[in-house]
Amino acid sequence: MMNEIDLTKVDFEKPFMAGLMDGMPGGFFVYRGDETKKIIYANQKLLDIFDCDTWDEFVELTGGTFIGMVYARDRMIVHDYVRRARESGRTSGVTNYRIHTKKGVFKYVQNYANFVNDYVEGGLVYVFIAAARSTHDRLTGLPSMLNFLDYANSPKNEIFRSGKIPAMVAFDFFGFKVYNTRYGIQEGNKLLVEFSIILKDIFGKNSVSRFGEDHFYVLTCAGGIRERLDEVFERLSKANHGRTVPVRSGVYIYDMDDAVSASEACDRAKMACDVDRHSYMSFYNIFDKNLLEKERTRSFVLLNIGDALKNHEIEVYYQP
Structure with a gap:
């Protein structure tokens, strides 16, 4: 041996x-x-x-x-x-x-x-x-991130073929970590599955994906988006026998003069989703280009703070 x-x-x-x-x-x-x-x-x-x-x-x-x-x-x-x-x-x-x-x-x-x-x-x-080779999320059965982005990039998908203006929507739960701590991961998984069913019912199963944890994305038509989001919020408030949490969402409405990939559309929807992380109620926020500059600044800080500390460009002072 x-x-x-x-x-x-x-x-x-x-x-x-x-x-x-x-x-x-x-x-x-x-x-x-x-x-x-x-x-x-x-x-x-x-x-x-x-x-x-x-x-x-x-x-x-x-x-x-x-x-x-x-x-x-x-x-x-x-x-x-x-x-x-x-x-x-x-x-x-x-x-x-x-x-x-x-x-x-x-x-x-x-x-x-x-x-x-x-x-x-x-x-x-x-x-x-x-x-990555997975085609579907194991917990919810939704299309995987890879399959969803391929679908969203394809000119053959239903929304592009309809000639309507597309919109990408990002969803994140409020307080999901606390929810899991209080009720347990199994109960948290039940809520994720119920939320996925709500999204499939409203937007269609091919247009919804879970990227991981409580991060969901939807490709839909921009027309009537507010009404559909209100329906999502209403149904989520009653989901899982009322044992639920609010959800925040961000909407990126495609600009046909500014072509972006599905991945970039997801990023922009997530930027809008993250504008207010402290208001404990379901809401949606629409992306605007001012968010891009804020995100570039944020990314620059995250990528360079380690070198800045190492090179003493930032000094840490402790109170006595």
Whole structure:
């Protein structure tokens, strides 16, 4: 019998390990399980996925961190997934998100992660990454993010063929973390399923998707959108025998003179959805272009705050 190899003690620079990792059928990387999420190893296939030829190009693109790999608008989904994994005590799991490559291409990937507590390095997360292949959400049965965006981008979908102006709608629950803590994850899942049924009834099953956690998206016609959203709010208030939470929503109405992809339309709907995260009542907000500049500023801060702290461009002072 072959001796087992303890990968936590292996020098990744050795030719054998380099060949082993590069021979994997997908991307493989290791990052620190602390707040830095710093990547300490990546195989060539991961660089290929990001359209990078060298490690330096990859670091320039991502900042050399796991969070930097994830497309900015999907980072909250990943944060929520990691938080729930920790709360449940899981050391491994699967999640989907988007990445933005060096060539400007959006890709949808599936992330298989396993947490290892190394006695020398501390907490490490080993990750295998591959193209997302799931066609439907396992909990709700809704189309997966990949299928939904493909449908929303297709000129053959019902809304584009009708000649009507499309609208993308983002939904997020208020206080869903508190709800799960109070009633349990199983009850939270029941509410997610009931909400998915409400959306399918009102908008049609092909036009609705759950991107993860409590993040839902809908492609619909702009005409009559307010009335349909009011119906969503009314039915949700009575869902699950009244054991429910409000939902906030953001609407991006397509500008036919400013062509955007379905992914960008989702981002803009989410920006509108996140304008007011503190009012505990169901509401909708319409996207306007002022939100774009605010989002660019926010993304710049998130991407550069680590370097700013490291270079002492920001100083932290503690009160005595």
